[in-house]
Amino acid sequence: MRGVIMYAPGDVRVEEREDPTIVEPTDAVIRITATCICGSDLWPYRGIEETEGPAPMGHEYIGVVEEIGSDVHNVAVGDFVVGSFFASDNTCEICRAGYQSRCVHSVPMGAIGTQAERARIPLADGTLVTVPGTPSPAQYPSLLAASDVLGTGWFAAVAAEAGPGKTVAVVGDGAVGLLAVLAAKQLGAERIIAMSRHADRQALARKFGATDIVEERGRAGVTRIKELTGGLGAHSVIEAVGTQESMEQAIHATRPGGHVGYVGVAHGVELDGMQLFFSGVHLHGGPAPVRRFLPDLIDLIVRGDIDPGEVFDLTLPLDEAAEGYRAMDERRATKVLLTV
Amino acid sequence: MRGVIMYAPGDVRVEEREDPTIVEPTDAVIRITATCICGSDLWPYRGIEETEGPAPMGHEYIGVVEEIGSDVHNVAVGDFVVGSFFASDNTCEICRAGYQSRCVHSVPMGAIGTQAERARIPLADGTLVTVPGTPSPAQYPSLLAASDVLGTGWFAAVAAEAGPGKTVAVVGDGAVGLLAVLAAKQLGAERIIAMSRHADRQALARKFGATDIVEERGRAGVTRIKELTGGLGAHSVIEAVGTQESMEQAIHATRPGGHVGYVGVAHGVELDGMQLFFSGVHLHGGPAPVRRFLPDLIDLIVRGDIDPGEVFDLTLPLDEAAEGYRAMDERRATKVLLTV
Numbered sequence: 314m315r316g317v318i319m320y321a322p323g324d325v326r327v328e329e330r331e332d333p334t335i336v337e338p339t340d341a342v343i344r345i346t347a348t349c350i351c352g353s354d355l356w357p358y359r360g361i362e363e364t365e366g367p368a369p370m371g372h373e374y375i376g377v378v379e380e381i382g383s384d385v386h387n388v389a390v391g392d393f394v395v396g397s398f399f400a401s402d403n404t405c406e407i408c409r410a411g412y413q414s415r416c417v418h419s420v421p422m423g424a425i426g427t428q429a430e431r432a433r434i435p436l437a438d439g440t441l442v443t444v445p446g447t448p449s450p451a452q453y454p455s456l457l458a459a460s461d462v463l464g465t466g467w468f469a470a471v472a473a474e475a476g477p478g479k480t481v482a483v484v485g486d487g488a489v490g491l492l493a494v495l496a497a498k499q500l501g502a503e504r505i506i507a508m509s510r511h512a513d514r515q516a517l518a519r520k521f522g523a524t525d526i527v528e529e530r531g532r533a534g535v536t537r538i539k540e541l542t543g544g545l546g547a548h549s550v551i552e553a554v555g556t557q558e559s560m561e562q563a564i565h566a567t568r569p570g571g572h573v574g575y576v577g578v579a580h581g582v583e584l585d586g587m588q589l590f591f592s593g594v595h596l597h598g599g600p601a602p603v604r605r606f607l608p609d610l611i612d613l614i615v616r617g618d619i620d621p622g623e624v625f626d627l628t629l630p631l632d633e634a635a636e637g638y639r640a641m642d643e644r645r646a647t648k649v650l651l652t653v
Numbered sequence: 654m655r656g657v658i659m660y661a662p663g664d665v666r667v668e669e670r671e672d673p674t675i676v677e678p679t680d681a682v683i684r685i686t687a688t689c690i691c692g693s694d695l696w697p698y699r700g701i702e703e704t705e706g707p708a709p710m711g712h713e714y715i716g717v718v719e720e721i722g723s724d725v726h727n728v729a730v731g732d733f734v735v736g737s738f739f740a741s742d743n744t745c746e747i748c749r750a751g752y753q754s755r756c757v758h759s760v761p762m763g764a765i766g767t768q769a770e771r772a773r774i775p776l777a778d779g780t781l782v783t784v785p786g787t788p789s790p791a792q793y794p795s796l797l798a799a800s801d802v803l804g805t806g807w808f809a810a811v812a813a814e815a816g817p818g819k820t821v822a823v824v825g826d827g828a829v830g831l832l833a834v835l836a837a838k839q840l841g842a843e844r845i846i847a848m849s850r851h852a853d854r855q856a857l858a859r860k861f862g863a864t865d866i867v868e869e870r871g872r873a874g875v876t877r878i879k880e881l882t883g884g885l886g887a888h889s890v891i892e893a894v895g896t897q898e899s900m901e902q903a904i905h906a907t908r909p910g911g912h913v914g915y916v917g918v919a920h921g922v923e924l925d926g927m928q929l930f931f932s933g934v935h936l937h938g939g940p941a942p943v944r945r946f947l948p949d950l951i952d953l954i955v956r957g958d959i960d961p962g963e964v965f966d967l968t969l970p971l972d973e974a975a976e977g978y979r980a981m982d983e984r985r986a987t988k989v990l991l992t993v
Contacts, residue, residue, distance in 0.1 A: 406885060407909055415909030415933050417885070545746060545757070560926060569747055569755030569939070575930070582926025586900060586919030593755050593939035599909070599930050 369426025454622025464603030498522025709766025794962025804943030838862025
């Protein structure tokens with residue numbers, strides 16, 4: 314089969330890879346319908362995160378089950394499925410508490426690489442969620458978004474306790490930040506402040522439910538959020554970048570007793586203990602347990618209540634993945650969908 | 654009046670200070686019945702935290718109202734009262750959300766100095782809670798504990814979401830850590846692991862409700878907590894020290910999705926963003942909003958349900974405060990009560 318391989322920073326190729334097979338009786342093999350490039354794929358692409366290439370890439374996927382192991386019971390051959398970036402048994406104590414991304418048996422899908430024609434899905438019963446009926450191709454982008462960016466934005470909004478009566482600020486206008494706006498809206502937030510200086514992303518943020526846009530960053534951004542919130546700061550702040558500046562911006566824009574939900578993979582971030590102490594905020598985040606939310610997200614998408622697929626602003630065939638990486642790296646695209 | 658003044662690290666004196674008077678119409682002046690020395694007073698005493706001496710000391714107090722300003726309505730002259738280490742109006746949006754230690758009008762009582770015969774209490778209506786009836790001298794230590802160490806331990810337990818079905822680990826066996834054990838017990842925690850290597854503190858922890866004692870620290874301590882919790886870590890971990898080691902110990906001893914409640918004033922602590930991200934824990938803490946809990950804590954004490962005053966293991970007259978500081982610094986005492 315064809316699949317994306319990263320050899321080194323900036324060097325992404327689509328090559329022949331070995332076809333996946335059932336290894337464990339709990340595995341499934343799926344034929345991938347669509348996959349995409351993640352903001353987190355840019356960390357190794359930019360050389361900020363070390364990689365030992367050649368490495369398979371990709372951890373987002375929708376597809377159709379082609380084969381199941383002897384111990385798979387919840388999905389059947391022919392099912393159209395969505396999974397997330399960690400395979401999880403969905404039965405251990407950590408999964409049952411809603412933290413499937415930290416399942417005691419979790420397998421990172423990035424190590425398997427779903428930017429490919431097929432993929433082996435470990436722990437298929439726990440990992441995969443079947444889409445009811447037969448989704449239309451028009452629904453593919455939204456279902457694919459559920460696999461990571463929507464699920465991650467949703468987790469961030471839940472972690473930040475976005476909800477009725479709350480003012481929510483979102484740091485980061487990438488796909489996750491934009492979908493965190495959508496999540497905050499769905500969760501009933503009263504006011505949603507998107508922090509963005511790009512007109513097209515501002516427009517999408519407004520479409521997803523943002524009531525205010527703040528263009529300032531860093532300290533100036535914090536000052537502006539405080540001005541908009543009676544000097545107190547937002548109740549809920551979502552961090553969807555993963556840098557020192559964005560984390561500090563999020564913490565300082567939150568009122569004492571408020572909640573920061575952070576999902577940007579923290580790179581080179583050091584939090585000053587004393588500052589955090591006196592901020593008095595709640596801090597929660599990490600790799601999103603997307604599996605917790607997938608059934609509900611799929612329902613919302615199938616019913617047509619939300620259209621998170623709008624974050625994809627470039628669609629390319631899998632074979633042109635290298636151009637997709639370039640487009641995201643150069644900020645020509647927010648999020649690239651790869652058709653298979 | 655007599656009061657404690659810190660001139661420099663290690664140099665604490667009891668001297669004549671000016672008698673407090675009503676400055677604002679919202680002030681009260683109280684005659685202090687008992688005060689005490691806080692673990693946080695040791696930071697400047699040890700020179701770890703910079704101070705510009707001579708500085709008045711103390712922020713814990715119980716006493717009797719002697720005088721009230723023209724705009725004080727909730728407390729009357731003669732009332733026996735307890736307050737906490739931040740004066741707060743208890744009416745602003747932050748106070749109403751339960752974060753009185755970050756009241757928009759908060760005044761740190763440490764700047765006023767309650768290791769003295771009298772003290773001016775700003776925002777008396779919001780700050781002071783009247784003890785019903787006339788407390789007996791036997792109740793003074795427990796009521797005084799409510800002023801900070803009990804209220805802080807209680808907040809830590811609430812921040813860590815201690816409760817029924819939960820395994821709670823407590824890092825730190827000072828007065829706050831010990832009273833966090835008591836709080837976790839009162840909140841219904843199933844299992845409470847106290848981390849301590851001092852026999853007397855272990856005994857008090859057990860008396861307060863600890864079911865297990867772990868003597869190991871740092872990585873070994875984390876390993877032991879994991880062994881006791883099926884490899885997962887505790888649901889709730891309370892951090893009551895404020896050092897790099899104790900914060901890391903707390904975070905790593907918590908299961909993914911679990912809660913860390915931290916109340917040790919963080920000194921020189923830097924949290925690694927990537928480690929925090931992948932820990933997946935909830936982190937909440939800061940200066941405890943003791944005022945939120947004071948009415949309930951006073952009720953529990955007056956009813957005789959809890960006896961947090963047992964943390965005081967040395968009682969001295971105010972004039973011997975310097976010996977009290979030495980005893981705590983040299984770990985000859987856990988917590989020193991000063992009678993006035």
